[in-house]
Amino acid sequence: MHHNAPWLDTTIVRYNAQVFLTGGSLGHLTKKISSALKTLRQERGWSLEATSLRTGVSKAMLGQIEREESSPTIATLWKISSGFNVSFSSFLEELDTDNIDVRCSRSELTQIHPLDDKIRVMPLFPYDKNLGFELFVIELLPGCEHLSPPHQEGVIEHIVVSQGEMEVLVNGCWQPLKKNDGLRFKADKPHGYRNISTKSATFQDILHYKEH
Numbered sequence: 687m688h689h690n691a692p693w694l695d696t697t698i699v700r701y702n703a704q705v706f707l708t709g710g711s712l713g714h715l716t717k718k719i720s721s722a723l724k725t726l727r728q729e730r731g732w733s734l735e736a737t738s739l740r741t742g743v744s745k746a747m748l749g750q751i752e753r754e755e756s757s758p759t760i761a762t763l764w765k766i767s768s769g770f771n772v773s774f775s776s777f778l779e780e781l782d783t784d785n786i787d788v789r790c791s792r793s794e795l796t797q798i799h800p801l802d803d804k805i806r807v808m809p810l811f812p813y814d815k816n817l818g819f820e821l822f823v824i825e826l827l828p829g830c831e832h833l834s835p836p837h838q839e840g841v842i843e844h845i846v847v848s849q850g851e852m853e854v855l856v857n858g859c860w861q862p863l864k865k866n867d868g869l870r871f872k873a874d875k876p877h878g879y880r881n882i883s884t885k886s887a888t889f890q891d892i893l894h895y896k897e898h
């Protein structure tokens with residue numbers, strides 16, 4: 687982990703890392719992300735080159751994701767989401783937005799990428815385009831430090847801790863949070879989440895998007 691030059695180093699390391707998946711529980715996710723990416727490129731008429739310029743993800747990596755040879759890390763998937771100006775959860779789950787009354791217990795907390803081995807993500811309420819928000823349940827295992835690139839302009843995160851203790855990096859400062867503490871911050875800047883305790887921590891993260 688790079689504690690001094692936080693997000694930059696880590697993002698670059700993760701972004702360059704190419705881990706090839708061999709099916710298993712992550713295979714399903716790899717397929718979903720690949721098809722979502724192909725559909726988006728087709729809809730926008732963006733070449734790999736144009737997509738690379740807008741997302742900051744290399745053409746080689748984008749190609750590997752589309753061919754299901756590689757799955758993006760959380761940081762890379764955020765770059766792709768931001769470049770297309772779509773929500774993060776749109777790559778993971780669909781939400782039937784015609785129906786307001788839904789009971790969501792859709793999936794388990796999932797490891798998105800082998801390199802993101804201490805963080806589990808579940809889109810409990812995937813992005814709703816009418817309401818402009820998505821809600822994740824996120825678990826940080828002990829020792830997890832997850833640094834995020836900036837999200838789209840105007841994205842605001844609301845964090846509520848439901849179990850354990852954690853810290854959130856906002857404006858270059860780690861803020862300690864315990865159970866039932868909440869924190870709201872502008873997420874269109876680099877930020878991060880970490881668990882320096884010896885027990886797992888779980889929080890809810892509501893992301894509100896400016897344009898919807």
Ligand code: MN
Nearest residue numbers: 834837843873
């Ligand atoms: Mn974030």
